[in-house]
Amino acid sequence: MTMAQVCGFVLCLFIGLLGLTILYLIWTGRINLSDLLSEANGEASMSRFQLLIFTFVIAISFFEIVASSMKFPDIPNGVLTLLGISASTYAVGKGISYSQPDVMMGAGGGTSDPSAAQAAADDAKAHSDEAKAHADDAKAHAASAQQSADRVKPANS
């Protein structure tokens, strides 16, 4: 076995282990992909989704061609143009969104889901009731302390 073959084998092993590690970390959630398609306001972006789809399609196609022909194929201009269109759409969309950050953040700040809004309102009401109970409790303690103070004051005077 020549030195070149050994180097090739080690390189192949390293890249394989690296790929497996990345997949394992993504699967276990230590590499977090939950916001892969999200914009700054938390809502998913169509242009990100499009770029993700095209990237996978072109990359998988490329490796399939390499695996079948055992040679490095040329990438046609049409494919480069398609990826350019997709990446430009993503960049333009991002530019438009961030040119008006107030609108962007305002859009994700609320919710259009009635059940989510009702749940949030119920939650707020529960917190309000709890705070009211604490306030009443504090008021009762204050009254009790005032009574004790009143009883002590005549005894001292």
Next chain:
Amino acid sequence: MHFEGLGFLYGLAAIVAYQVLTGQINLQGIIRRKDGSGQTSPERIQLLLATIAASARYLTQVAQSQNGTMPDIDANWLYLMGGSSSIYALHKAWNIFKAAQQLGGKS
């Protein structure tokens, strides 16, 4: 080496697809307008459909390719994707700037 690459890509695609389907990757609001109205956006739907159609078309061409070269994309499909993306970007710009004007008018 190329089988490693294919394995990694298919594995990554499978994990991303699984996380999208189980909701771990957020897809909420992907076809809604981002101007705060919460309305469904036709330009996003047409871009989604064009993306799926172009991807399916290209994968079919790759599957049928026999000569070991990457198939080129027909100019008509590029016009379709360019037009579709332009409609999406123009509508997005129009909706966001309109919402910004309304926001400016209220304050």
